[in-house]
Amino acid sequence: MVRASLFITCYNDTLFPETGRAVVRLLKRLGVEVEFRAGQTCCGQMHANTGFRGEAFSQAKRLVRLYADAEAVVIPSSSCVAMMRDQYPGLFEELGNETLREQFRALVPRVYELSEFLIDKVCVEDVGAYFPHRVTYHASCHGLRGLHLGDRPFRLLAKVQGLELAPLANLDRCCGFGGTFSVKNGDVSTAMLTVKLQDVLATRAEFCTALDNSCLMHLGGAMHRQYAPMKTIHMAQILASTQEKPAEVAG
Amino acid sequence: MSAAADHPILDPALAPPFPVAALPVLRNPELRKNVAHAIDVIQTKRARLVAEKADWQELRAAAAAIKDETLANLGAYLEQFEERCTAAGGHVHWAADAAEARRIILELLREEGADEVIKIKTMTSAEIQLNPFLEAAGVRAHETDLAEIILQLGQGEPSHIVVPALHVNRSQVREIFARTMGIENLSDDPKALTSAARNYLRQKFLTIPTAISGANFLVAETGSVAIVESEGNGRMCLTLPKTMITLAGIEKVVPRFQDLEVMLQLLARSATGERMSPYISLWTGVTPGDGPQKFHVVLLDNERSSILARKTERQTLRCIRCAACMNTCPVYRQTGGHAYGSVYPGPIGAILTPQLMEMHHAQSLPYASSLCGACYEICPVKINIPEVLLELRSQVVNQERGHARRFFDPMYLGLRVANLIFSRAWLFHTAQFFGRVGLKLFTHKDGWIHSLPSVGGKWTQARDLRGLQSQTFNRWWAAREREKR
Numbered sequence: 001m002v003r004a005s006l007f008i009t010c011y012n013d014t015l016f017p018e019t020g021r022a023v024v025r026l027l028k029r030l031g032v033e034v035e036f037r038a039g040q041t042c043c044g045q046m047h048a049n050t051g052f053r054g055e056a057f058s059q060a061k062r063l064v065r066l067y068a069d070a071e072a073v074v075i076p077s078s079s080c081v082a083m084m085r086d087q088y089p090g091l092f093e094e095l096g097n098e099t100l101r102e103q104f105r106a107l108v109p110r111v112y113e114l115s116e117f118l119i120d121k122v123c124v125e126d127v128g129a130y131f132p133h134r135v136t137y138h139a140s141c142h143g144l145r146g147l148h149l150g151d152r153p154f155r156l157l158a159k160v161q162g163l164e165l166a167p168l169a170n171l172d173r174c175c176g177f178g179g180t181f182s183v184k185n186g187d188v189s190t191a192m193l194t195v196k197l198q199d200v201l202a203t204r205a206e207f208c209t210a211l212d213n214s215c216l217m218h219l220g221g222a223m224h225r226q227y228a229p230m231k232t233i234h235m236a237q238i239l240a241s242t243q244e245k246p247a248e249v250a251g
Numbered sequence: 252m253s254a255a256a257d258h259p260i261l262d263p264a265l266a267p268p269f270p271v272a273a274l275p276v277l278r279n280p281e282l283r284k285n286v287a288h289a290i291d292v293i294q295t296k297r298a299r300l301v302a303e304k305a306d307w308q309e310l311r312a313a314a315a316a317i318k319d320e321t322l323a324n325l326g327a328y329l330e331q332f333e334e335r336c337t338a339a340g341g342h343v344h345w346a347a348d349a350a351e352a353r354r355i356i357l358e359l360l361r362e363e364g365a366d367e368v369i370k371i372k373t374m375t376s377a378e379i380q381l382n383p384f385l386e387a388a389g390v391r392a393h394e395t396d397l398a399e400i401i402l403q404l405g406q407g408e409p410s411h412i413v414v415p416a417l418h419v420n421r422s423q424v425r426e427i428f429a430r431t432m433g434i435e436n437l438s439d440d441p442k443a444l445t446s447a448a449r450n451y452l453r454q455k456f457l458t459i460p461t462a463i464s465g466a467n468f469l470v471a472e473t474g475s476v477a478i479v480e481s482e483g484n485g486r487m488c489l490t491l492p493k494t495m496i497t498l499a500g501i502e503k504v505v506p507r508f509q510d511l512e513v514m515l516q517l518l519a520r521s522a523t524g525e526r527m528s529p530y531i532s533l534w535t536g537v538t539p540g541d542g543p544q545k546f547h548v549v550l551l552d553n554e555r556s557s558i559l560a561r562k563t564e565r566q567t568l569r570c571i572r573c574a575a576c577m578n579t580c581p582v583y584r585q586t587g588g589h590a591y592g593s594v595y596p597g598p599i600g601a602i603l604t605p606q607l608m609e610m611h612h613a614q615s616l617p618y619a620s621s622l623c624g625a626c627y628e629i630c631p632v633k634i635n636i637p638e639v640l641l642e643l644r645s646q647v648v649n650q651e652r653g654h655a656r657r658f659f660d661p662m663y664l665g666l667r668v669a670n671l672i673f674s675r676a677w678l679f680h681t682a683q684f685f686g687r688v689g690l691k692l693f694t695h696k697d698g699w700i701h702s703l704p705s706v707g708g709k710w711t712q713a714r715d716l717r718g719l720q721s722q723t724f725n726r727w728w729a730a731r732e733r734e735k736r
Contacts, residue, residue, distance in 0.1 A: 020724035041673040051644030055670040141623035178621025186709035191585040221714030
């Protein structure tokens with residue numbers, strides 16, 4: 001049996017606990033043994049992306065030590081996985097010692113984004129989900145260009161019973177979130193969001209899903225503000241959803 | 252064109268920070284429409300032509316390798332260029348900075364007794380602010396690139412490095428031409444507009460014997476200079492005048508003539524969505540009886556050698572100025588080029604400008620990106636722009652964090668506190684608790700937050716935020732584990 005250590009990420013833990021609960025339910029159903037290490041906090045992405053490299057490094061260090069002996073680390077957030085793959089090497093190169101670098105190099109092949117874990121590690125496309133709704137998929141930038149998730153999310157969604165996938169125009173275009181960018185450049189971020197939202201709403205889907213709650217928080221926040229007839233939902237919640245126990249849909 | 256109050260400033264030392272400079276554009280729907288339309292046209296053509304190259308990724312890798320090899324031996328290749336160019340009858344001048352380059356060019360023009368000069372489009376001359384300098388010294392510079400003419404006559408500023416008048420639409424061009432050329436009843440038909448420009452230009456080409464150009468490539472092996480363009484006006488400047496002065500950044504050199512095979516394929520497809528640029532001009536020194544009989548090259552450093560010395564930033568110098576990064580950038584798409592306060596806008600401008608200047612002049616530029624990575628993916632020479640942006644952000648923070656004025660800056664303070672919180676799980680969990688209690692004050696009865704103070708207000712200006720759930724994930728997990736036992 002595969003044993004997965006869930007790194008829920010700081011913002012999912014705080015803002016989107018339902019995503020974490022869905023990941024646990026989904027993995028259990030697939031026969032994966034899930035553990036949760038209580039010491040976890042943040043991967044350091046916010047600090048690294050804002051230029052606080054020293055702070056980012058201290059969080060990176062904590063994380064690598066915490067998961068050093070994990071069999072597989074599953075993260076339902078593509079940007080946090082991209083942080084580890086793209087930015088940790090530079091941080092450890094510059095600020096770390098050889099032991100840490102070695103620990104990181106050993107860990108990183110065992111770190112999976114959720115859709116990678118399902119398709120590449122558990123080797124499953126049909127997770128037995130039921131979600132009878134019209135859904136559009138937003139490919140977050142980090143999932144698309146950072147992790148090269150490719151068709152993994154689509155393969156998973158295609159096997160969800162009852163789900164009707166509505167294709168999204170300009171799939172590769174950023175929603176304008178960008179972490180602190182959304183407040184540092186609030187007006188530009190809003191302009192990008194407006195353009196993105198036009199494409200998303202044009203799908204006439206009931207739900208917009210993604211593998212990253214940060215984009216969904218951005219899009220969902222605007223949908224709520226505009227009384228749009230659409231909600232956001234993390235893909236973990238769709239995949240966890242069954243006829244007996246449908247997805248928890250908040251807000 | 253926009254009102255005088257909104258006249259863009261393309262000097263990072265004087266321009267407002269990016270978020271502020273972006274506002275006039277964000278509030279100008281016509282300008283945004285012009286930018287998005289022009290970009291969509293270029294991007295559609297580019298995508299089609301890149302798709303037909305099965306070896307596109309190999310070409311990118313080859314170009315990056317050529318550029319890296321050049322940069323690793325830049326001094327030697329530049330000296331080789333100087334030697335071959337001189338042997339072919341050219342004169343090579345070295346300029347350490349913008350001021351020296353301007354002085355050299357002015358002296359050369361004075362030797363010619365020139366009070367007017369024609370120019371091939373060159374962003375490097377805009378970088379050193381050559382035109383206003385020459386104007387003040389009594390030399391009138393006439394742009395000959397169609398887009399540059401539009402901007403010069405309309406007193407506008409470039410907003411793109413390949414299509415500088417990208418933000419101007421056809422009816423605005425008609426208005427500028429009709430007004431400044433004194434043509435009544437000018438229609439906005441492209442034919443009528445180009446014919447008006449042609450009449451204006453012919454007279455300059457035939458009467459002004461001195462020209463200034465930039466360079467797309469310098470070839471070390473042969474001492475040649477290469478320029479690519481779409482209109483043929485550059486070709487006119489390269490054939491009719493008696494004297495040619497070429498201004499080129501030192502990173503423009505490639506080692507071998509054959510390297511152009513890789514570079515020109517990438518450049519044309521990336522920049523304008525063409526298989527080959529309509530005009531590729533190549534010349535080596537002076538050819539008796541053909542073209543300019545006096546030829547000068549001014550090699551400009553202007554901080555490039557200090558960029559070369561830095562490990563992460565060095566890749567910036569691979570840039571071949573194709574502008575694909577700005578065409579694909581979702582930020583540029585909304586703001587256009589003027590918001591960057593520099594002649595180099597878009598993602599490449601966001602990394603190049605701060606490095607050409609002292610950082611405090613261009614602090615906001617490294618943050619003018621959502622780090623979506625589209626620029627890196629499209630770059631024909633594989634510049635990892637997000638990586639350089641992050642490096643520059645950390646330089647900004649290192650420079651600023653010691654200052655007292657930053658101590659209570661919400662972002663600096665917030666990130667310091669966050670760092671402390673993330674250092675221990677119990678601190679994090681405590682902060683989650685107090686965060687929930689604090690946010691409850693702002694949470695509407697529908698469970699959402701509609702308005703937040705301070706930095707949070709930047710979020711709630713356009714988006715709601717769902718209020719925090721009563722149980723964090725870690726609490727839920729802990730409760731579940733307790734039940735099991």
